[in-house]
Amino acid sequence: MFYTGKIYHRRSEIHGRYKGQQYGGISTPADHSYIFIFTGDAGSEYGYIDNFDTNGTFKYTGEGQEGDMKMSKGNLAIRDHRINNKEILLFEYVSQGFVRFLGNCNYVFHHIEERPDRNGDLRDAIIFHLDIVNTQNTDTAQTLTPKTVEAIKAVYITKPSKGTSLQKLREIALSSTPIQATTEEKIQSIQNRSMAIKLYAKKRAGGICEGCGEMAPFETKSGPYLEVHHLTRLADGGTDLPHNVIALCPTCHRKAHYSLNYLEFNTRLIDKIADIEATLRYQSVKE
Incomplete structure (x- = not known):
């Protein structure tokens, strides 16, 4: 099991246990139900640019260093992961050899666009659009039947607003898109979750900076x-989950990005939000 936000040594802690290709962006262990994918800044000069699309999906560049990318091997594994009962696990490089686990992903769709290969020649590249999901709800999302889809649509297609309650915003933020949903519904769900998590963080803060404790x-x-502010980076987008967002005043926000001790400061923020979320979950259970 991997824990969101935790840093792992790729070679020993991932491949040493699960095998699979130790190099490249996509690893498909033969004897396990995982597909490991890795993102980082190192491949940008060769056309491997991973970031968030305006629709809220995470755009992940497929594999293939020269010529047009083919829908085979690792690329095919990503596209057909549901059919093959495989989980896509996303990691982000934080330093040489070390990666941070960012969460499970679901394939939404892909498109083809021109990108340079490692020789600088333009070629057709496969760009996957992935939904970074709440791993707590992954099993629920996979076991839904057509009879239950309509019952839960009210959650994942509900557009949040400033007047939505804290609990409802949390439910929307933690909802997983059912596999039976159309592509349009999946994208709507992703957008709603992204909007809900931002409203959730601000409503949870109640007008007080969750970093310094001062009024807005x-x-x-x-x-x-x-x-x-997202506490784990992922190209400064971060995963849209309650434990990964914090509402900060402008000074604390810039401190989290640019101060000399930003790593230490972010660690304190992570611990603080973990305590706040644990308290909220406890109160929710009591009610």
Whole structure:
């Protein structure tokens, strides 16, 4: 089992246990139900640019260093992971040899676009659009039947607003898109979760910076001004989960990115949000 936000040594802690290709962006162990995919900045000069699309999906570049990418091997494994009962596990490089686990992914769709290969020649590249899901709800998402889809649509297609309750925002943020949903419904779900998590973080803060504990610096038409910061990077987008977001005043937000001790500061923020979320979950159970 891998834990979101935890750092692992790729060679010893991942491949040493599960095998699979030790190099490249996609690893498909033969004897395990995992597909490991790795992202980072190192391959950008060769056309491997992974980031978030405007629709909220995470765009992940397929494998193949020269010529047009083919829908085979690792690329095919990603596209057909549901059919083959495989889980896609996403990791991000944090330093040489070390990667941070960012969560499970589901394939939504893919497109083809021109990107340079390692020789600088333009070629057709496969760009996967992935849904980074809440692993707590993965089993639920996979076992849904057509009879139950309509019952839970109210959660995953509900558009959140400032007036939505904290608990409802949490439910939307933690919802997983059913595999029976159409591509359009999946994208709507991703967008709703992204909107819900930002509203959730601000509502949870209640107008007080969750970093320094001071009141928001000023009021806006939509309420106290606080900025939502993702605690794990993923190209500065981060995963949209309650334990990975914090509402900060502008000063604390910049401190989390640019201060000399930003790593230490972020670690403190992670611990603080973990305590806040644990308290909220306990209160929810009591109610």
